[in-house]
Amino acid sequence: MTEAAAPRTPGSPCWVSLLVHGMGTTQDFYADLFGWEFVPGPDQLGPYVRALIGGKEVAGIGQLPPDRHLQVAWTTYLASDDVDLTAEAVRSCGGTVAVGPLDAGESGEAGRMAIAADPGGAVFGIWEAAAHLGTALAGAPGTPVWNELVTRETSTVCKFYQTVFGYEAEAEVSADFDYQTLRLDGRPVASLHGVGHALPRDRGPHWMTYFEVADTDEAARRVVELGGQVLHPPRDGASGRVATVADPEGAAFAIVRSTTAG
Template sequence: MTEATRRTPGTPCWVSLMVHGLEPTREFYNALFDWDFVPGPQQLGPYVRALLDGREVAGIGQLPPDRNLPIAWTTYLATDDADETAETIRCCGGTVAVGPLDAGEAGRLVICSDPSGAVFGVWEAEAHHGTATAGPPGTPVWNELLTYETSSVGKFYRSVFGYEVEPVVSADLDYATLHLGGRPVASLHGVGNELPRDRGAHWMTYFEVADTDRAALLVAELGGQVLRPPREGTAGRLALVADPEGAVFTLVRSTGR
């Protein structure tokens, strides 16, 4: 069951992945995060919801054979009105690629991109309120936008979702935290020319693990890639990895766990 409470608009509420091989991808994430799966909604093609201890944590869908889209985890941000948010995104210099459209009784969605080209989703909840648990190993615990620079794109997200954008004052770090109601919900990280040329600006999902080093080894054993080996960071012990179809995500054993 999903949470019965509606998220504050702008809160990251769901992560979803579209792949070519649904069954091999299910096997990979089942072995890595111990996810189980239930089907639906099927309005957009074959789609499953990942469960951890019976609670929904993520979604995986299958691309049509003729769609050659980048394989990437997509962060969804909550809204009370998908149509109004889509219009605001257009007015603020973003692009709406898909929707707004209904996903059965689950809710209404939009797939869009910010002015820097980073793709994200917008979710207006009905029956499905999004990720039902965050914190235990196997759950998404943070979302960060990797972009060229944070100042202009921060204004976009503030205009669309009403975030308070709090920059880190640093001569060598371009970083800002997005707050709602005084609570940090996501972050922006400007990396300049270090932005991957093959991916451009993109949202990154952090998944909690019990042991970053062991999880990174398991990713490689399961046919994925370790793109940046485990290291200590401000959030905890991190590793940048990719699944067998190339979807990039971060493993983290959060500080204090």
């Protein structure tokens, strides 16, 4: 496992956050599944806690306002040197900005953020770091290890992300597999997966967070015991053994025992 303490290259996934209706029960679910502990704040958008592993921040959970009927979903945040400029680029490239840009923490000491959506409607966050650099631990069980956009087809939306964040894209050459890896400085940081009509009707295009686990099959069983559900059972893939699951409020995420894990 590694600590991730330096500011992220713009475009790198740097944080994941979840907005839910019942914060207490959600915290209990993830504490039991991943061993997370929690500390409060910042709470610009309502009650919010940061999840820790060994004292290192790995994710955030916030409270949805009772009058907001939004999809409960994990949100991937992409790093930016200037969130205001990035938000402008999102708009000019056919995306939308739903929240912000606004300061996080007292007078923005944590950072500055916005919530946006790409032209296909997939929601993502933009994070300009100050004191809060983002996820502070990588590779350990319970930490986010990968972020993938699940969308209808990748070609159009790939151009959007390349223009806004400067990614190099590498397409998987296959007639029946629409997949692109996004790279920064030659390093893979995220992926785009076009699934066509297999896209869930009730969700639309969305970013999926992958969390590392010690044992995918055991973690999938535990999800069900804790009141969640298994959407796609454990299977062996190129990056390791992976399953898609959902928490008790329906937020989908992937669990993976990476082939590179020790």
